Amino acid sequence: MTSSAMTGTYLSEGAGPRAWLLTTDHKRVAWLYLVSLTAFFFLGGAMAVLMRIELATPAGDLVSDDVYNRLFSLHGIIMVWFFLVPSIPATLGNFLLPLMIGARDLAFPRLNLASWYVFIFGSLFALFSVVAGGVDTGWTFYTPLSTLYANGFVSTAAFGVFIVGFSTIMTGINFIVTVHTLRAPGLTWFRLPIFVWTLYATSLVMVLATPVLAASLILIVLERVFGIGIFNPDLGGDPLLFQHLFWFYSHPAVYIMILPGMGVVSEVLPCFSRRPLFGYKAVAMSSMAIAVFGFLVWGHHMFVSGQSAYAGVVFSFLSFCVAIPSAIKVFNWSLTLRKGEISFETPMLYGLFFLGLFTFGGLAGLFLAALAVDVHVHDTYFVIAHFHYIMVGGMVTAYMAGLHFWWPKLTGRMYSETAGRIAATVTFVGFNLTFFPQYVLGFDGMPRRYHTYPPEFQFWNVLSSAGAVVLAIGYLMPLFYLGWSLFRGARATDSPWNATGLEWQTSSPPPPHNFKSMPIVTRPAYAYDMKGLEHERFSPHLEAGR
Amino acid sequence: MSRTESVAFDNPRRERRADTFAMWVFIGSEAMLFGAIFLVFLVAHLDFGPAFAAASKHLSVALGAFNTAVLITSSFTMAVAHMFALHRRWRATVWALLATSALGVCFLVVKSMEYGKEIAEGMAPLLGLPFRYEGPDPVHAEFFFSLYFTMTSLHALHLIGGIAVIGGMIALWRTASPANRLHRVEAVGLYWHFVDVVWMFMFPVLYLINR
Amino acid sequence: MSELRKLTFGYVGLLALLALTVGSSFLDLGGFNVTINLAIAAGKAILIAMLFMHLTGTLPRLAVAAAGLWLVILFGLTLIGS
Numbered sequence: 123m124t125s126s127a128m129t130g131t132y133l134s135e136g137a138g139p140r141a142w143l144l145t146t147d148h149k150r151v152a153w154l155y156l157v158s159l160t161a162f163f164f165l166g167g168a169m170a171v172l173m174r175i176e177l178a179t180p181a182g183d184l185v186s187d188d189v190y191n192r193l194f195s196l197h198g199i200i201m202v203w204f205f206l207v208p209s210i211p212a213t214l215g216n217f218l219l220p221l222m223i224g225a226r227d228l229a230f231p232r233l234n235l236a237s238w239y240v241f242i243f244g245s246l247f248a249l250f251s252v253v254a255g256g257v258d259t260g261w262t263f264y265t266p267l268s269t270l271y272a273n274g275f276v277s278t279a280a281f282g283v284f285i286v287g288f289s290t291i292m293t294g295i296n297f298i299v300t301v302h303t304l305r306a307p308g309l310t311w312f313r314l315p316i317f318v319w320t321l322y323a324t325s326l327v328m329v330l331a332t333p334v335l336a337a338s339l340i341l342i343v344l345e346r347v348f349g350i351g352i353f354n355p356d357l358g359g360d361p362l363l364f365q366h367l368f369w370f371y372s373h374p375a376v377y378i379m380i381l382p383g384m385g386v387v388s389e390v391l392p393c394f395s396r397r398p399l400f401g402y403k404a405v406a407m408s409s410m411a412i413a414v415f416g417f418l419v420w421g422h423h424m425f426v427s428g429q430s431a432y433a434g435v436v437f438s439f440l441s442f443c444v445a446i447p448s449a450i451k452v453f454n455w456s457l458t459l460r461k462g463e464i465s466f467e468t469p470m471l472y473g474l475f476f477l478g479l480f481t482f483g484g485l486a487g488l489f490l491a492a493l494a495v496d497v498h499v500h501d502t503y504f505v506i507a508h509f510h511y512i513m514v515g516g517m518v519t520a521y522m523a524g525l526h527f528w529w530p531k532l533t534g535r536m537y538s539e540t541a542g543r544i545a546a547t548v549t550f551v552g553f554n555l556t557f558f559p560q561y562v563l564g565f566d567g568m569p570r571r572y573h574t575y576p577p578e579f580q581f582w583n584v585l586s587s588a589g590a591v592v593l594a595i596g597y598l599m600p601l602f603y604l605g606w607s608l609f610r611g612a613r614a615t616d617s618p619w620n621a622t623g624l625e626w627q628t629s630s631p632p633p634p635h636n637f638k639s640m641p642i643v644t645r646p647a648y649a650y651d652m653k654g655l656e657h658e659r660f661s662p663h664l665e666a667g668r
Numbered sequence: 669m670s671r672t673e674s675v676a677f678d679n680p681r682r683e684r685r686a687d688t689f690a691m692w693v694f695i696g697s698e699a700m701l702f703g704a705i706f707l708v709f710l711v712a713h714l715d716f717g718p719a720f721a722a723a724s725k726h727l728s729v730a731l732g733a734f735n736t737a738v739l740i741t742s743s744f745t746m747a748v749a750h751m752f753a754l755h756r757r758w759r760a761t762v763w764a765l766l767a768t769s770a771l772g773v774c775f776l777v778v779k780s781m782e783y784g785k786e787i788a789e790g791m792a793p794l795l796g797l798p799f800r801y802e803g804p805d806p807v808h809a810e811f812f813f814s815l816y817f818t819m820t821s822l823h824a825l826h827l828i829g830g831i832a833v834i835g836g837m838i839a840l841w842r843t844a845s846p847a848n849r850l851h852r853v854e855a856v857g858l859y860w861h862f863v864d865v866v867w868m869f870m871f872p873v874l875y876l877i878n879r
Numbered sequence: 880m881s882e883l884r885k886l887t888f889g890y891v892g893l894l895a896l897l898a899l900t901v902g903s904s905f906l907d908l909g910g911f912n913v914t915i916n917l918a919i920a921a922g923k924a925i926l927i928a929m930l931f932m933h934l935t936g937t938l939p940r941l942a943v944a945a946a947g948l949w950l951v952i953l954f955g956l957t958l959i960g961s
Contacts, residue, residue: 226675229677295693298693304676330696333704334700334701350814350817352818360711360715366957367704367707370704685936692943695946700953704953707953711957733897740890743927743931748883751886857931858932865928868923871920872919873917876900
């Protein structure tokens, strides 16, 4: 059945700002997040473009060193906390989690809306520091720079990030409780889509790591405002301890960012190769393994910061170990493609680009986990290239894959497939042109966080800056064709990709409480090798109701 | 009309189970916050044990122990409130809740008396106040007091939050259904007991260790 | 009411442990003072969790176990270098 009529959907239930700003429907809250995160993405991206333009020439001619410091600090703060951490969970996760497990909403709908308000309040609080004068500590707020020497509005920025942390914890609690208590009858843990597994693992990290970040940020604010010397060596404090607490959060935070992306790709690859996900249980369990092992490796950010050699060796070994569950996933995704009937729709293109870029970034991570190599490339562009391959090449690419994959479900409309494929390809080319040269620059010894550099680095820097322009075009394109689709796109069917999963069994866009009657699950996830699954997964009762 | 607060649930028993679980996850999250602060204290204590022990002697064990007893009592009255709520004896529940928050206020009053004494004696290294400490290693004694004020005020903020929530709950008491009342008493109770547990660790760590 | 008796037992037990921990701190037991104080604090936490917070059921215990494990990681790996 196709639902061509747009009445009786969650989108038609009341318009106007009041109906949206006071909604507790998880699908509408997802849209609130989507709109605000898109704004932050382009704000943070604009700062990156400015930095790349500055770096096109060796001289510091476009912006002063002080302005450059503020640019990269705000780029980092905005991208990490106001885009990457909430990105997939708060938008696609919020929209899809209840649909995927056959629930009417998240366990705590009001808490969900509250989390968005807390997010907005906290992020505006942090943005105030931009208007008021800027922060120049980098996104890491390292002490004693941030506490004793920094000239900007470190306290307000740190406090804003602290507030946004509450929003993250609220989302995490909501997801964990929802997955435990609201699965549809028959939907056992090992029938859950991998996207749900990764959201669960992500929520675990959010709930257990964010409070430690909160503690370290509170201590910075106390140190600056009340003059307490917790991290001040003059008063007996220990600046290294700040790095421990900060990375106890911030290393797992990169798994907060990448895990949901892995979940999206685990949905997209089986669908467009018409094959069940290879090694389902291994992929599910490796998500949980990443959530736990991710907490054991934070010391690899501190190899040159004065921690003991013994600690360095332990953290180096553990960092090699954390590559194992990620590698398990990559091999399983690749084997899913084997002998599949692969088609190259936009989400699949993004998904395949993710596979390549994530692997490339992940392998560079092994270089950095090796103690001796890390001493050479520490704080160089090699590190920048490594984490941008994971965060942008991996995470943002997966976010685009997911956005295109579920766009028909979100809006009930299709977008231009041609435009989508062009944008995906432009992004891929632009991304590699931007960040591959940075590996070379880093290996040649160009340090990060400087607005000038010796002329011999110019060749690769020009390539990188040119790539940034291409990449920006690749990211701006969807804004236009998806925006057009929102109002003019062709009506989508309930399951335009003919995918498995409960979210495709309800109408596009879904009704206010998601399902007309309670779905009953009788099949494993990704049953692409079984015939006629679309209707068997539903109770006969529902069929009669239709 | 609906028997559940959230549209996601179709029966109140499942919803109550989810509420309790959510509170425990939240408590786990809070435990990480306090855990990080305790870790900062532990690292400092490992570095400057003797200075910390000497500084710790300047705190009033009598007031600290009295306050611990007050918090234990408040936890008891909170548990009693929950017991009454399970039996739907609402009037008794409200009285037990009022007693709990009164004990919480009592804790805060004693705590601020302690703060006042410490500030008067020049042992509060805050906001540029003069730090006058006669004893060995004043620099690290100052560090001890920095941590003391940080930890106890973070705990006190949590207690103030708890008192505010109990107040709000009592203000909305008449409009709440019996099921809602029970949910709320249960949730606030878990939070209150957790804040109590934090103090059970903070008291010996700050006041008693290596006297 | 046996429930009230249970709560009262917990209350009296907590006060007794408080007396014990304060009393022990006036004796010089060398390094054992710290151990005793922390063991008593853990004992009080367990009493409160079991009797006042009714820590039963798989899900709440899962939450507590996870937080415990993560605290061990936080403390263990931070102190590994010192």
